[in-house]
Amino acid sequence: xxxxxxxxxxxxxxxxxxxxxxxxxxxxxxxxxxxxxxxxxxxxxxxxxxxxxxxxxxxxxxxxxxxxxxxxxxxxxxxxxxxxxxxxxxxxxxxxxxxxxxxxxxxxxxxxxxxxxxxxxxxxxxxxxxxxxxxxxxxxxxxxxxxxxxxxxxxxxxxxxxxxxxxxxxxxxxxxxxxxxxxxxxxxxxxxxxxxxxxxxxxxxxxxxxxxxxxxxxxxxxxxxxxxxxxxxxxxxxxxxxxxxxxxxxxxxxxxxxxxxxxxxxxxxxxxxxxxxxxxxxxxxxxxxxxxxxxxxxxxxxxxxxxxxxxxxxxxxxxxxxxxxxxxxxxxxxxxxxxxxxxxxxxxxxxxxxxxxxxxxxxxxxxxxxxxxxxxxxxxxxxxxxxxxxxxxxxxxxxxxxxxxxxxxxxxxxxxxxxxxxxxxxxxxxxxxxxxxxxxxxxxxxxxxxxxxxxxxxxxxxxxxxxxxxxxxxxxxxxxxxxxxxxxxxxxxxxxxxxxxxxxxxxxxxxxxxxxxxxxxxxxxxxxxxxxxxxxxxxxxxxxxxxxxxxxxxxxxxxxxxxxxxxxxxxxxxxxxxxxxxxxxxxxxxxxxxxxxxxxxxxxxxxxxxxxxxxxxxxxxxxxxxxxxxxxxxxxxxxxxxxxxxxxxxxxxxxxxxxxxxxxxxxxxxxxxxxxxxxxxxxxxxxxxxxxxxxxxxxxxxxxxxxxxxxxxxxxxxxxxxxxxxxxxxxxxxxxxxxxxxxxxxxxxxxxxxxxxxxxxxxxxxxxxxxxxxxxxxxxxxxxxxxxxxxxxxxxxxxxxxxxxxxxxxxxxxxxx
Amino acid sequence: xxxxxxxxxxxxxxxxxxxxxxxxxxxxxxxxxxxxxxxxxxxxxxxxxxxxxxxxxxxxxxxxxxxxxxxxxxxxxxxxxxxxxxxxxxxxxxxxxxxxxxxxxxxxxxxxxxxxxx
Numbered sequence: 036x037x038x039x040x041x042x043x044x045x046x047x048x049x050x051x052x053x054x055x056x057x058x059x060x061x062x063x064x065x066x067x068x069x070x071x072x073x074x075x076x077x078x079x080x081x082x083x084x085x086x087x088x089x090x091x092x093x094x095x096x097x098x099x100x101x102x103x104x105x106x107x108x109x110x111x112x113x114x115x116x117x118x119x120x121x122x123x124x125x126x127x128x129x130x131x132x133x134x135x136x137x138x139x140x141x142x143x144x145x146x147x148x149x150x151x152x153x154x155x156x157x158x159x160x161x162x163x164x165x166x167x168x169x170x171x172x173x174x175x176x177x178x179x180x181x182x183x184x185x186x187x188x189x190x191x192x193x194x195x196x197x198x199x200x201x202x203x204x205x206x207x208x209x210x211x212x213x214x215x216x217x218x219x220x221x222x223x224x225x226x227x228x229x230x231x232x233x234x235x236x237x238x239x240x241x242x243x244x245x246x247x248x249x250x251x252x253x254x255x256x257x258x259x260x261x262x263x264x265x266x267x268x269x270x271x272x273x274x275x276x277x278x279x280x281x282x283x284x285x286x287x288x289x290x291x292x293x294x295x296x297x298x299x300x301x302x303x304x305x306x307x308x309x310x311x312x313x314x315x316x317x318x319x320x321x322x323x324x325x326x327x328x329x330x331x332x333x334x335x336x337x338x339x340x341x342x343x344x345x346x347x348x349x350x351x352x353x354x355x356x357x358x359x360x361x362x363x364x365x366x367x368x369x370x371x372x373x374x375x376x377x378x379x380x381x382x383x384x385x386x387x388x389x390x391x392x393x394x395x396x397x398x399x400x401x402x403x404x405x406x407x408x409x410x411x412x413x414x415x416x417x418x419x420x421x422x423x424x425x426x427x428x429x430x431x432x433x434x435x436x437x438x439x440x441x442x443x444x445x446x447x448x449x450x451x452x453x454x455x456x457x458x459x460x461x462x463x464x465x466x467x468x469x470x471x472x473x474x475x476x477x478x479x480x481x482x483x484x485x486x487x488x489x490x491x492x493x494x495x496x497x498x499x500x501x502x503x504x505x506x507x508x509x510x511x512x513x514x515x516x517x518x519x520x521x522x523x524x525x526x527x528x529x530x531x532x533x534x535x536x537x538x539x540x541x542x543x544x545x546x547x548x549x550x551x552x553x554x555x556x557x558x559x560x561x562x563x564x565x566x567x568x569x570x571x572x573x574x575x576x577x578x579x580x581x582x583x584x585x586x587x588x589x590x591x592x593x594x595x596x597x598x599x600x601x602x603x604x605x606x607x608x609x610x611x612x613x614x615x616x617x618x619x620x621x622x623x624x625x626x627x628x629x630x631x632x633x634x635x636x637x638x639x640x641x642x643x644x645x646x647x648x649x650x651x652x653x654x655x656x657x658x659x660x661x662x663x664x665x666x667x668x669x670x671x672x673x674x675x676x677x678x679x680x681x682x683x684x685x686x687x688x689x690x691x692x693x694x695x696x697x698x699x700x701x702x703x704x705x706x707x708x709x710x711x712x713x714x715x716x717x718x719x720x721x722x723x724x725x726x727x728x729x730x731x732x733x734x735x736x737x738x739x740x741x742x743x744x745x746x747x748x749x750x751x752x753x754x755x756x757x758x759x760x761x762x763x764x765x766x767x768x769x770x771x772x773x774x775x776x777x778x779x780x781x782x783x784x785x786x787x788x789x790x791x792x793x794x795x796x797x798x799x800x801x802x803x804x805x806x807x808x809x810x811x812x813x814x815x816x817x818x819x820x821x822x823x824x825x826x827x828x829x830x831x832x833x834x835x836x837x838x839x840x841x842x843x844x845x846x847x848x849x850x851x852x
Numbered sequence: 853x854x855x856x857x858x859x860x861x862x863x864x865x866x867x868x869x870x871x872x873x874x875x876x877x878x879x880x881x882x883x884x885x886x887x888x889x890x891x892x893x894x895x896x897x898x899x900x901x902x903x904x905x906x907x908x909x910x911x912x913x914x915x916x917x918x919x920x921x922x923x924x925x926x927x928x929x930x931x932x933x934x935x936x937x938x939x940x941x942x943x944x945x946x947x948x949x950x951x952x953x954x955x956x957x958x959x960x961x962x963x964x965x966x967x968x969x970x
Contacts, residue, residue, distance in 0.1 A: 042963040049956040053877055056949065067876050067953075070946040072911040074874035076928055077946070080921040205874055209924075213931065754930035808924045 125194025234458030338384025863903020883957020900958025
């Protein structure tokens with residue numbers, strides 16, 4: 036009897052242990068299967084060891100597709116029709132980046148809480164209120180299931196799901212095991228949602244910021260500090276575009292609608308939005324040089340989009356080949372098309388336009404439950420969409436999304452704003468990239484761009500016939516006079532958007548006399564009608580690239596590489612002479628040997644923001660101080676409020692033209708300070724601050740020590756990301772990298788020479804695989820860090836790839852039922 | 853002594869078979885088979901524990917040689933807040949997990965056999 040009892044107790048203990056090892060605790064995965072040497076996390080190490088040759092069958096495929104992975108892990112997909120090729124890229128995306136696809140989708144859809152629990156709830160609520168998922172749902176409903184666009188995405192989804200369906204726990208990517216959840220089927224809606232969420236790049240809360248500024252400054256001051264546009268030497272379009280319809284919307288008369296808004300702390304829509312400081316110097320570069328200025332006599336196109344840097348990278352390189360097209364470039368995982376790239380006829384690239392395509396409207400409701408909103412003297416019903424947010428290890432949460440006819444209501448506090456944003460339009464703008472993939476001529480390129488909506492982009496173009504062009508495109512709302520810049524009155528139809536700027540009236544240039552075109556997020560034109568925006572990034576990168584391209588002939592690909600990684604600071608060229616002058620006038624201030632040394636470093640500096648430069652560190656900190664000391668005493672110091680400070684272009688202007696400007700006066704002192712006082716104070720404090728941080732030895736204050744790039748993993752788990760490393764480039768340089776430790780920068784660099792045959796080079800920080808144990812997880816990183824490139828392989832058929840360049844090959848055949 | 857060796861072998865073989873289909877829970881069953889062969893309780897635990905540990909150890913060492921699993925182990929250790937020099941604890945933890953399951957299986961095997969086989 037005793038033995039039976041003992042055995043029973045032992046069995047209970049054994050079963051209890053099995054149960055304990057099968058359960059997850061908070062973020063700790065179930066340790067039994069997680070530690071299992073065959074199916075647990077260890078198996079991730081061999082998930083990436085693909086056989087040199089493999090075969091699989093896939094339902095819905097019409098003919099055989101061959102996928103050849105080159106030594107960099109880039110797939111070259113050869114099929115007999117486009118849908119098959121898109122199915123194959125779906126399969127490949129899922130194989131290499133499944134978790135990235137899933138987490139990007141979950142973020143956009145507001146479904147992080149399902150895997151993260153309460154930790155993800157705030158983000159989910161925020162994302163759902165933006166309405167991206169609702170937009171995706173409506174866009175899908177607008178698609179005709181018999182049309183080619185639907186069919187293409189359906190093919191892609193089929194490929195993704197075929198991969199997912201064959202997975203068991205052993206094959207799950209590392210992050211799924213760590214977070215203990217399984218991949219769910221991919222859908223067309225998910226692909227559309229990811230396309231919609233790219234529009235996020237264009238969404239701003241500038242209306243909110245500007246309305247607040249209206250309360251703080253007079254109209255005259257606003258025009259001085261926040262002009263509608265600047266007179267810049269190099270707008271995107273070299274010829275002033277005469278096509279604009281000036282009467283359609285407001286001009287710079289400054290009579291912007293001004294509402295009496297209650298800007299208490301609660302008005303901060305979602306805190307993370309208002310906390311966003313204007314980060315000057317970020318953005319993207321693209322340029323194209325015509326054959327008149329190149330050694331080969333053929334155009335060269337260069338593009339480096341500056342985005343948040345993550346592991347896995349936002350980009351995935353791929354080559355798609357079928358009778359309909361033969362295209363190479365970077366794709367976004369979750370969508371089938373090549374976003375930036377080239378085919379046998381044309382090449383294209385993108386930079387963000389920075390247009391104002393988001394408007395906020397103050398709404399008035401009939402009661403606390405917001406059943407109706409005031410519009411044109413009547414009460415209109417508020418559309419309500421209840422949303423259930425599932426939480427891991429906690430009860431579901433329900434929120435109700437509210438919509439006016441303009442868009443979602445995004446504030447729940449003392450003021451209520453509805454948001455109209457071009458990103459919430461329900462036509463599938465992603466299809467324009469599909470047409471670009473197939474384009475063979477300038478005409479095709481323009482035709483393709485007509486479908487594009489959001490985020491507005493400067494599409495640069497070159498073709499093998501020698502044409503170069505740029506088109507700033509996307510939906511640009513046409514508003515009535517006085518609207519667009521600040522929060523509008525939602526009660527009247529007068530505040531509604533009238534239409535969108537017709538495609539033909541958007542800024543564009545073809546084969547300009549200067550022989551090149553360049554965009555670096557600067558204003559498209561110097562006289563901006565119709566209204567496109569006001570919060571323009573500085574044009575320092577634009578000035579630099581224009582100077583380089585203007586002053587060089589016989590350009591080659593190596594020159595383009597040098598330009599893309601150029602770290603020369605035009606900003607420093609503008610500001611440092613004034614800085615040195617301010618100290619020349621007051622030599623007594625430099626009686627300290629250390630300050631003499633600081634001045635000497637700046638005097639001898641070549642304005643290169645490179646790792647070994649001390650001048651770069653001094654200048655960067657100086658600029659931070661100079662801006663702060665010039666502006667901050669003119670702004671309230673509320674704890675929870677941040678402001679868009681005036682552009683550095685404004686600072687540059689008053690520094691050059693008005694040394695005694697009242698903006699230089701420190702309002703907290705009795706004395707009246709001027710420009711040189713502020714410059715001296717800024718530099719002296721720079722010296723003290725850097726001494727405290729890096730010690731007294733100025734020669735040690737190198738840029739590489741001060742400025743670092745960090746590439747975090749999408750999960751933000753530090754061991755999966757790349758720790759900060761010294762990097763060239765700074766605020767406003769072509770090789771951009773603002774701030775002390777930044778995670779923004781050239782997310783990929785691509786150069787295409789449209790010679791015969793086309794040649795191209797590219798690199799991005801990361802690698803093709805999302806598997807942290809894969810050799811392709813970050814195998815491009817060192818090349819990117821050392822400012823080198825990979826020459827792209829662009830064979831016309833599978834036999835065009837030499838055997839020693841092939842890593843593995845998959846033949847996919849149609850599944851016979 | 854011979855029976856211990858034989859028990860370990862039996863456990864090892866069954867552990868390998870169950871592992872090949874990814875059944876980590878079945879390490880208990882592998883241990884039970886081993887436990888049936890020995891006569892003392894600590895022998896039974898030892899047989900189950902060792903059989904599974906050896907099996908998992910060989911798998912992991914083979915995986916390291918062929919696929920280099922230790923970098924992933926280091927990453928996992930860091931995620932689990934272990935200092936870099938303690939990442940071997942993940943390896944030990946894995947073996948212990950399997951070993952304890954096998955050991956308890958071995959004890960179960962012996963004790964239940966004692967009830968049914970007098």
